[in-house]
Amino acid sequence: MYYTYLLRCGDGSLYAGITTDPARRLAEHRSGSKRGARYTRYRTPLFMAAVWESADRSAASKLERLLKRAAKPVKEELAREPGLLHALVKLPEGIIFRAVSPPEA
DSSP states (O other): OEEEEEEEETTSOEEEEEESOHHHHHHHHHHTSTTSOHHHHTTOEEEEEEEEEESSHHHHHHHHHHHHHSOHHHHHHHHHOGGGHHHHSOOOTTOOOEEEOOOOO
């Protein structure tokens, strides 16, 4: 399984990424090491606000790209209610994403 996530940062921003292990990836972001994203190194990653499961890397990457391009109000709504993904984002046909519980903060 692959996961696409929105990570809430200390400056209020939301970072979109993909991983095969959300808990490990959150720890990498928080560590400040080069294994975390450059974007999050200086923005204090707090927690994963939303996580979606997909069957393969291609689908997860497509969703990540859509989330990175989404307007901030859309990302904020998804962070509050991940189940609205299919209603708020124009997704590729035939690809299913399922909201799952984020790892504990």
